[in-house]
Amino acid sequence: MNSRIRFLVPALMLLSTALPVHADNHTVSQVKKSFSVPVVKAKIGDTIEFRNDDDFAHNVFSLSDSQSFDLGSYKKGEVRSVKLATEGVIEVECAIHPDMKMKIEVKK
Amino acid sequence: MTLTRLVVAAVLAMSAVAMATDGATDETVPAPRDTQAASVVRGGIVYRTYCVLCHGAEGRGDGRAAKMYTPKPANLTESPFNDVYKELIIRRGGTGVGRSAYMPPWGDELSDEQIHDLVSFLRELRKTGQPAG
Numbered sequence: 001m002n003s004r005i006r007f008l009v010p011a012l013m014l015l016s017t018a019l020p021v022h023a024d025n026h027t028v029s030q031v032k033k034s035f036s037v038p039v040v041k042a043k044i045g046d047t048i049e050f051r052n053d054d055d056f057a058h059n060v061f062s063l064s065d066s067q068s069f070d071l072g073s074y075k076k077g078e079v080r081s082v083k084l085a086t087e088g089v090i091e092v093e094c095a096i097h098p099d100m101k102m103k104i105e106v107k108k
Numbered sequence: 109m110t111l112t113r114l115v116v117a118a119v120l121a122m123s124a125v126a127m128a129t130d131g132a133t134d135e136t137v138p139a140p141r142d143t144q145a146a147s148v149v150r151g152g153i154v155y156r157t158y159c160v161l162c163h164g165a166e167g168r169g170d171g172r173a174a175k176m177y178t179p180k181p182a183n184l185t186e187s188p189f190n191d192v193y194k195e196l197i198i199r200r201g202g203t204g205v206g207r208s209a210y211m212p213p214w215g216d217e218l219s220d221e222q223i224h225d226l227v228s229f230l231r232e233l234r235k236t237g238q239p240a241g
């Protein structure tokens with residue numbers, strides 16, 4: 001019995017680290033040359049979907065040290081996404097519309 | 109009598125305004141809107157608003173976003189392309205002319221006048237190696 005517990009405890013610990021943490025999807029719309037929200041609070045592993053609801057193209061990107069990306073230019077109705085990989089604050093911009101800015105706060 | 113004085117004063121005042129207006133018209137310098145120099149200045153404003161991110165303040169392809177891209181943004185002080193092709197790249201973006209997809213299409217964002225002014229600015233930049241305006 002005792003030996004079973006000794007075996008089970010490390011096995012359960014191993015299993016708990018191996019199980020994937022539930023990841024969420026967050027949708028951020030681009031409409032009227034603005035992001036639909038100024039800040040998204042998310043965690044590592046979550047995905048941010050950027051949906052273009054304007055009649056013209058957007059080009060969402062970030063040059064932040066914690067995570068940089070460029071989703072390229074995409075037209076109305078299209079969605080581009082980025083998976084959050086590191087903790088920190090990601091400042092997001094649009095290359096075509098310099099006034100568009102938002103942040104993603106990424107926790108562990 | 110009082111009414112007559114008022115009418116005379118009003119007529120004199122209107123004449124004075126008309127004379128002042130005529131004088132101002134004579135001395136007014138035509139707005140430089142349609143000159144090449146003005147187009148370059150306006151194009152510089154467009155450049156600093158939309159293009160500087162990738163192409164850099166001096167146009168050398170070293171803007172703050174350049175580090176993300178391979179190939180690097182074009183060095184516009186050495187651009188081999190003519191005005192027509194530059195306008196095409198600006199309007200359609202890199203993908204539209206078979207070049208880097210990192211260059212967005214600006215045809216929906218910029219007006220015809222802005223694109224024309226931007227090409228004027230780029231022509232001057234290519235000629236002098238220095239951003240004008």
